[in-house]
Amino acid sequence: MNNKFNNFEGENLDNFLGHEMISITAEHVESKLEVNNNHKQPMGLVHGGIYSTLAETICSYGANYGGEGTFVGVNNNTDFLSSVEDGVIHCSAIPIKKGRSFQLWECKIHQGKKLVAISKVRLSRIK
Amino acid sequence: MNNKFNNFEGENLDNFLGHEMISITAEHVESKLEVNNNHKQPMGLVHGGIYSTLAETICSYGANYGGEGTFVGVNNNTDFLSSVEDGVIHCSAIPIKKGRSFQLWECKIHQGKKLVAISKVRLSRIK
C-alpha cells in the first residue's frame, strides 16, 4: 500500500476484525472476511456495521491508491439485503466517479452468488 | 435487555469493540466507546465503520425494546463530520418514526460538545 497510510499492517480496525485485502488498485479493490462470533449482533447474524466497515475500508483504499491527494470518507450509505450467519464474505469496490476534490465509490458484498449488502461511500480530499 | 436478543452479553461485535450501553428505552438509547487503536483506520483516526456500527447497534436496541415484533436494520446512512483520534465518544439515538412495519431512527455521536457523526438507520419488521 502506498505511504498515505502509516499503519497498514499494525493495530487497526481491519486487522482486529480479520478483514483481508485481496487486491487494491485505483479502479478496483477486493477483500474478504471469514465470519466469526465477534462480527455478529446478539441475534446471531453478521452485524450491519461490519458491512459498512468493510465497504468504508476498501473504498478508502481504492480512493487513496496512487494519484494525488488524500481522501477521507464523509458519508457511508449501506443497504443490507440478506443476512449472513457464517462462512466467508467477499467485497468488491469500484469508483462511480473520481473527481479532483471528491470521489464516489460503490462496494458490493457477496456470500457466494448472493448479494448481501451494497454501499455508496463518498470521500472528500483533505489535502 | 428483552429476550429478542439471545446473546446480549456473550461474544458479539459490540462486546468485542468495547461498546458500552448506558441506557436503553423504546424512545432513547445512550452508549459510549473508549477509543483504542483497534477502532482506527491506518491514518490513525477512528474508522468510519465504527460510527456506522455504534449507530446500527443502538438504533436496533431501541427499535426492539419492548413493543411488538422484531426489527432488523435495512439501511444505515452515516455522515462523518469531524475526526477523532483518542478519548471517549458518546452515542445517543431517538426514533424519527416508529411504524408498524418499519422504524426510522437517528443517532448522533459526540466527543464532548463536538458532533462527530450522524446516522439514519431504517429498520424493517421481520416477524
Added chain:
Amino acid sequence: MNNKFNNFEGENLDNFLGHEMISITAEHVESKLEVNNNHKQPMGLVHGGIYSTLAETICSYGANYGGEGTFVGVNNNTDFLSSVEDGVIHCSAIPIKKGRSFQLWECKIHQGKKLVAISKVRLSRIK
C-alpha cells in the same frame, strides 16, 4: 403501463415536467428529459430535485411492472456528480434486488457520456 397506475397519462408530476418514458420492463427502465428553465434552480443549473424525481419515477415504474404487489418508494438517495445547464438528459434504472417485501433499484442519469447523477431508491410493498 399496467393497471397499478390509474393516472399514467393525465395530470401528474412527470407529465408536468415533460419526463418521457422510453421503455419500461421489470428489469430495465429508460427515460429522458429535455431541460428547460422550469427544471432549474436560481443559479441556472438543473435543480437536484429533478434528478431525484426522475430516479424516483423510473425505479417505481420498474418495480411495479408486472409481478405481484404494489411497491412505493420509501427512501431516495441521490448523488449529484456534475451540473447540467441545457440539453437532454437520459435516465436508466435497473434493480439491485427484487425481494418479496421490498425492492432496491439504481438509477443513473447521463448527459451524453457524462454521468450527472446516481440514485438508489428503496421501495416497500404496500399490498
Added chain:
Amino acid sequence: MNNKFNNFEGENLDNFLGHEMISITAEHVESKLEVNNNHKQPMGLVHGGIYSTLAETICSYGANYGGEGTFVGVNNNTDFLSSVEDGVIHCSAIPIKKGRSFQLWECKIHQGKKLVAISKVRLSRIK
C-alpha cells in the same frame, strides 16, 4: 435573498411547482406547498421527488444565506414516511453542521402534525 442567486423570482423549478418561501436565515428556513395534481405520481399521491425537491431547495437557500462561499447540493437522502393526497405541506430546515468547505442540513416536511418526509442534504462549497 442574497445575490448568489440570479434568478430567484423568475422561471425556475420552485416557482413552477408553487413552492413558497416563508422565511430564510442561515440557521432556519421555512416554506410551504399547496398540493395539486401536478405534484402527484400516477397513484394519486404526492410524488416522492417533490419532497426531495422541497428539501433540496430550502437546505440550499439556508446554506447560501449570508456567509462566505457558494454551496451546491452534492447528496440528497430523503425518507418518505407517510403519504399525502391533498392540502398544504410545510417544510422546515436547519443546519446539522456548517463547515468551511461543506454543510450538512436536515429538512423535515409535515402535514399538520404528521411528519411525512425527512431529508439530509449535503452541500459542497464550489467557490
